[in-house]
Amino acid sequence: MTKETQEFWRWSEKNWRAPGLDWRDASVVAAGIDVGSVSSQAVILVDGELFAYHSTRTGSNSPDSAKRTLAGAMEGTGMTLDDVNHIVGTGYGRVNVPFANRAITEIACHARGANFMIGPTVRTILDMGGQDCKVIRCDEKGKVQNFIMNDKCAAGTGRGMEVIADTLGVSVEDIGRRSFEIDEEPAPVSNVCTVFAKSEATALLKVGWSINRVLAAYCAAMAERVAGLIDRLGMEPDFFITGGIAKNAGVVVRIERLVGRRAVPLPEDTNFDPQIAGALGAALFADALYRKEQRVAAAR
Amino acid sequence: MIANYGYRDGSGEYYVTIDTALCVECVGRWCVEACPERLFEIEMDDYDDEVVAIAPTARKLLKERCAGCKPTGGHVGLPCISACRPGAISHSW
Structure with missing residues (x-):
């Protein structure tokens, strides 16, 4: 692939399966699709x-994306859709998951997923998604207490980062590391608008900024934008970041500097990924809803 | 649950905040009828409580949709806030 045709925005899709766990021995199989x-x-x-x-890129058709990602998670397990007892859909395409028993907002699912990943100490969750950003406060059980989101524009979101990756010819997975390879922290770029980011970045390169310096300024601007949302809702520790941007240290560290608190890291002995928090929360809802249904049926 | 519907843009912050724990106990849901723009709707939340929410189609247009009820529109108090007897609604601007 030549430099001109390389897709710098492309992040690694992921597939993981628990070694030694057999679904055929289980009494409840539940799935969440975000x-x-x-x-x-x-x-x-x-x-x-x-x-x-399984994590994959959303296509132009939400039902197809839902089918593709569930098929990816089931691949090689011998499991089919009929073997899953309950499915919950979440995310902006949640109402378009054709085989879901219920749709639940990503706000509730991210809180529940984060609670499962980190434990009951998590109280503030920052979900940095592809085209929006949310701050969620929850209780010790992962139930939402308070939330705020900004989905009016894609500035300061994953899609914005993809555009910057393509504009500067830097792999989206290298942006965080490279944003620290600078002599001095620059001021944030004045405009994190995804449309204008391209022209602002090229203008800075023209006046002699290095690519890494532009990346640092863009990461800082993104961090500033989401820190404003955190300020509005208030921060209660522990603080955890979900979504794809959670893997970008260039943004995460700068958010931590602005809010004056470290985000809780994922435990090293787990195979969690911050990007699956929503789907994990949806699967936990599916598991609980199915068990509730069973209890109600048994009581009749 | 404290639900903040709205957004921040270059001109300011436009959030309508609803304390849905108060909606659960509210028998009248007077806000739904009081809003001339019909921005409020009753929905079942993720925890199966019947609460009031801002209609999804209006969430990115609050600055414009609420403008008619702001002081320049001739209102002394906002109709939604005045109608909400439990005191669950507030505006950020």
Whole structure:
């Protein structure tokens, strides 16, 4: 692939399966599917334990994206749709998950997923998605107490970062690291608008800025934008970041500097990915809803 | 749950905040009828509580849709806030 045709925005799709866990032994198989604006994830739980997940790019058709990501999570397991007891859809395409038993907002799902990943100490979640950004406050059970979101424009979101990657010819997965390879922290770019970011970045290059310096200024502007949302809602520790941007240290570290608190890292002995928090929360809802249905049926 | 519907843009912050815990106990849901723009609707939230929310189609247009009820529109108090007896609604601007 030549430099001209390389897709710098392309992030790694991911597939994971729990070694040694057999879904055939389980009494409840539950799945959560998060159809986001940029990426789609599917998470499968067997008896409440993480069994498999898959993360892929959302296509132009939400039902197809939902099918593709669930098929990815099931691949090689011998599991079919009929083997899943309950499915919850979430994300902006949640109402378009054709086989979902219920749709639940990504706000509730991210809170529940973060609670499962980190534990009951998590109280503030920053979800940096593909085209929006949310701050969620939750209780010790992961139930939402307070939320705020900004989805009016894609500035300061994953899609904005993809555009910058393509504009500057830097792989989106290298942006965080390279944004620290600078002599001095620059002022944030004045405009994080995804449309104008391109012209602002090229204008800075023209006046002699290095690519890394532009990346630093853009990451700083993104961090500033989301820190404003956190300020509005207030921060209660522990603080955890979900969504694809959680993997970009260039933005995460700058957010931490602005809010004066470190984000809780994922435990090293787990196979969680911050990008699956929404689908994981949806799968946890699916598991709980199915068990509730069973209890109600048994009581009749 | 405290739900903040709205956005921040270059001109300011436009959020309507609803304390949905108060909606659960509210028998009248007077805000739904009081809003001349019909921005409020009753929905079942993720925890199966019946609450009031801002209609999804209006969430990115609050600055414009609420403008008629702001002081320049001749109102002394906002109709939604005045109608909400539990005191669950507030505006950020």
